Amino acid sequence: MLRVEHLTKSFGELIAVDGLSFTAEAGKIFGLLGPNGAGKTTTISMICGLLRPSSGSVHVDGIDLGADPIAVKRRLGVVPQEIAIYEDLSAVENLRFWGGIYGLRGAALRSRCEELLRLVGLADRSTEPVRVFSGGMKRRLNLAMGLVHGPKLVLLDEPTAGIDPQARLNILQVVRDIVAEGTTVLYTTHYLEEAEHLCDELAIMDHGKILAQGSISELKAQLGDGSLLTLQGDFDPVQPEKVSAIGGLRTLEWSAERARFMVERGASVGTVLEDLYGSGLHLRDVQIKEPNLEDLFLKLTGRELRD
Amino acid sequence: MRALVHIAVQDLRMHLAEKSSIFFLLLMPLGFVFFFSMINGSGDEITEVTVALPVVDRDGGFLAKAFVEQLRGENFRVEVYSPEEADTTVFGTRFVEIAEGFTDTILAGGQAKVLLTRRASSNMSYDLAAEVRLHEAQVRFLGNLIRWAGAADSVAVEEAVEESDRTLDSAEKGRFLALVAEPSTVTVASEFAGRGRPVPSGMGQSIPGVMVMFVVMTVLIGGSEALTKEKQLGTLQRLATAPLRRLEILAGKTLGLTLLGLTQAAVLIVATELLVRTKLISMDFLWTPHLLGLVPLLVCYCLCAAALGVFLSGLFRTTQQAEGLAWLIGMVLSGIGGAWWPLEIMPHSMRVLGNFLPTAWAMKGLHGLITFGLGPTAVIVPCIALLAMAALFWALGSRTLRVAER
Numbered sequence: 172m173l174r175v176e177h178l179t180k181s182f183g184e185l186i187a188v189d190g191l192s193f194t195a196e197a198g199k200i201f202g203l204l205g206p207n208g209a210g211k212t213t214t215i216s217m218i219c220g221l222l223r224p225s226s227g228s229v230h231v232d233g234i235d236l237g238a239d240p241i242a243v244k245r246r247l248g249v250v251p252q253e254i255a256i257y258e259d260l261s262a263v264e265n266l267r268f269w270g271g272i273y274g275l276r277g278a279a280l281r282s283r284c285e286e287l288l289r290l291v292g293l294a295d296r297s298t299e300p301v302r303v304f305s306g307g308m309k310r311r312l313n314l315a316m317g318l319v320h321g322p323k324l325v326l327l328d329e330p331t332a333g334i335d336p337q338a339r340l341n342i343l344q345v346v347r348d349i350v351a352e353g354t355t356v357l358y359t360t361h362y363l364e365e366a367e368h369l370c371d372e373l374a375i376m377d378h379g380k381i382l383a384q385g386s387i388s389e390l391k392a393q394l395g396d397g398s399l400l401t402l403q404g405d406f407d408p409v410q411p412e413k414v415s416a417i418g419g420l421r422t423l424e425w426s427a428e429r430a431r432f433m434v435e436r437g438a439s440v441g442t443v444l445e446d447l448y449g450s451g452l453h454l455r456d457v458q459i460k461e462p463n464l465e466d467l468f469l470k471l472t473g474r475e476l477r478d
Numbered sequence: 479m480r481a482l483v484h485i486a487v488q489d490l491r492m493h494l495a496e497k498s499s500i501f502f503l504l505l506m507p508l509g510f511v512f513f514f515s516m517i518n519g520s521g522d523e524i525t526e527v528t529v530a531l532p533v534v535d536r537d538g539g540f541l542a543k544a545f546v547e548q549l550r551g552e553n554f555r556v557e558v559y560s561p562e563e564a565d566t567t568v569f570g571t572r573f574v575e576i577a578e579g580f581t582d583t584i585l586a587g588g589q590a591k592v593l594l595t596r597r598a599s600s601n602m603s604y605d606l607a608a609e610v611r612l613h614e615a616q617v618r619f620l621g622n623l624i625r626w627a628g629a630a631d632s633v634a635v636e637e638a639v640e641e642s643d644r645t646l647d648s649a650e651k652g653r654f655l656a657l658v659a660e661p662s663t664v665t666v667a668s669e670f671a672g673r674g675r676p677v678p679s680g681m682g683q684s685i686p687g688v689m690v691m692f693v694v695m696t697v698l699i700g701g702s703e704a705l706t707k708e709k710q711l712g713t714l715q716r717l718a719t720a721p722l723r724r725l726e727i728l729a730g731k732t733l734g735l736t737l738l739g740l741t742q743a744a745v746l747i748v749a750t751e752l753l754v755r756t757k758l759i760s761m762d763f764l765w766t767p768h769l770l771g772l773v774p775l776l777v778c779y780c781l782c783a784a785a786l787g788v789f790l791s792g793l794f795r796t797t798q799q800a801e802g803l804a805w806l807i808g809m810v811l812s813g814i815g816g817a818w819w820p821l822e823i824m825p826h827s828m829r830v831l832g833n834f835l836p837t838a839w840a841m842k843g844l845h846g847l848i849t850f851g852l853g854p855t856a857v858i859v860p861c862i863a864l865l866a867m868a869a870l871f872w873a874l875g876s877r878t879l880r881v882a883e884r
């Protein structure tokens with residue numbers, strides 16, 4: 172449905188998106204997970220024609236964006252990260268205007284608007300000016316406006332950023348609903364849990380590059396199916412080389428007060444801990460857990476997703 | 479195309495839905511109309527004007543006397559001064575001088591001189607009237623001269639030409655003076671046209687002025703404020719994600735502003751026409767007889783103002799900037815464009831500048847229709863000028879107002 176190849180965007184010196192390639196299958200949710208500034212919005216902006224790629228190509232439904240942008244845009248629904256709605260209009264007026272842009276008129280437009288307002292839970296507030304809406308309500312309307320013409324591919328740019336849990340649940344449910352009807356979704360987020368629970372396929376990106384890509388289970392497999400060991404303590408006098416010599420242990424992070432290790436499958440956590448004590452570590456806290464995407468991000472970038 | 483109109487209509491609705499729009503679109507311009515109506519007094523007491531036209535007769539010959547007779551007319555006060563009297567008189571406004579040897583020169587077949595001198599302080603429209611009167615007199619005088627010469631005994635005239643008028647017998651002189659006194663056989667119909675026009679004044683200046691000013695203010699302020707806000711909110715960029723061409727979006731926005739300007743003009747036209755018909759104000763003209771020229775002129779003017787608004791809003795970053803600067807630009811355009819006072823009384827440099835301002839062309843068209851009564855064709859040139867400027871502003875606007883990266 173969506174094929175992105177070697178997509179690059181530079182702003183002067185800065186390469187915001189650097190050779191991105193991925194394919195979103197029809198009827199699936201493809202996620203782009205990355206911290207602020209990773210290049211998610213820039214990628215979305217290129218796909219929907221707001222930014223001209225420095226190089227690379229975008230195909231939607233087999234149509235080249237560069238060759239026929241209008242045909243591509245007809246298939247696209249865009250939900251921008253920054254809420255873009257007319258504050259002085261009501262929710263239903265916003266939707267009607269937007270539907271009219273896509274050529275919807277009369278009864279078809281009216282019923283479509285009603286349906287969407289119900290879907291995002293704004294039916295009973297539909298005639299109030301948007302100005303008085305809460306952040307969550309505006310986000311839901313922002314989402315509905317991207318869906319009004321029943322697009323085949325919906326680009327959602329952090330649709331749940333900074334809103335109340337209830338609105339978030341509603342939005343996530345709407346996304347699942349439209350996917351169940353056959354819509355393809357490109358979903359960007361910096362929330363790990365969201366990506367993990369929602370997306371069929373995920374690309375983890377940072378500094379404009381995709382670091383890892385695949386289904387959630389494929390990505391987790393990249394961590395190996397060992398256990399994650401997190402230690403708090405006083406590690407200053409201990410040489411990291413000494414620790415890395417311990418069998419079955421891979422260092423992910425090493426600082427004066429904290430260290431993280433991957434204990435490979437087959438190695439015994441107990442033995443590893445004994446060895447660590449033996450190397451003269453002074454420990455205050457020990458955690459053992461199954462790795463998640465957070466740890467994958469950490470492993471790939473050396474830093475946490477949430478700073 | 480449908481989407482373009484859809485955008486325009488939606489924009490117009492949003493502009494009109496603003497709470498302040500009733501004030502700016504209706505109340506404020508009507509306040510101006512009442513104000514001007516008051517200071518212009520009631521228009522139905524038409525004051526008879528008499529133009530002073532003193533004549534200094536340095537010739538004293540019978541043809542000079544005959545020429546003076548031709549100058550006299552209903553609205554002209556013609557007093558004759560001898561050269562001696564003239565030396566001790568100060569003419570405050572203007573005076574005509576008949577050069578010495580006027581009669582002899584004409585009889586000799588030469589070119590005689592009549593001079594109109596005007597003081598800088600004198601009223602320009604009266605000066606123009608005097609000048610026109612002088613030309614009329616000239617033509618009548620020549621006509622009579624030809625009749626007289628044709629009927630005269632050719633020998634006598636030839637003699638007179640060879641010698642001098644002193645040899646002409648008094649009968650011949652009398653016959654010429656009698657001819658002059660007859661109702662003129664040559665009628666000179668004079669109308670103001672082309673350059674020597676009167677200066678628009680009274681309600682004929684102020685009401686079109688109010689309209690030109692309020693249209694440009696409403697369109698520039700309303701338009702650039704709304705568009706700057708849309709840039710900031712991202713709704714403009716969002717439009718660019720829809721299957722619309724970039725120019726379609728810009729055209730929709732321009733059309734929306736054009737409709738806003740036309741609404742402003744229509745409100746003023748309907749309101750003033752109603753006020754005049756109900757005798758609440760008096761105006762020395764009505765709009766309705768001029769609709770044929772008025773409509774195309776206003777369409778072109780509003781289009782031009784809208785394109786300027788789109789261009790400017792591309793330059794503004796914040797709505798505060800847009801409000802302040804658009805207001806300022808609107809005021810300057812109105813002032814230099816002749817909406818506050820006629821361009822005719824402004825310094826030459828300003829009048830030249832006026833050729834590059836949409837407001838000035840709109841005023842030209844309106845004066846052509848209302849003050850000069852030139853009919854619908856008077857708006858052709860202003861419309862062309864306005865459309866050319868609209869095209870220029872639009873070309874600039876499509877560069878400044880970035881909807882999406884090209």
Ligand SMILES: Nc1ncnc2c1ncn2[C@@H]1O[C@H](COP(=O)(O)OP(=O)(O)O)[C@@H](O)[C@H]1O
Binds near residue numbers: 185206207208209214
């Ligand atoms: N128009 C722009 N001009 C210059 N730099 C930009 C522009 N848009 C984004 N950037 C930069 O590109 C990088 C990626 O930004 P963005 O795509 O917004 O990231 P994300 O959406 O993942 O938070 C950031 O460093 C940002 O500062």
Ligand SMILES: [Mg+2]
Binds near residue numbers: 211212329
């Ligand atoms: Mg972003």
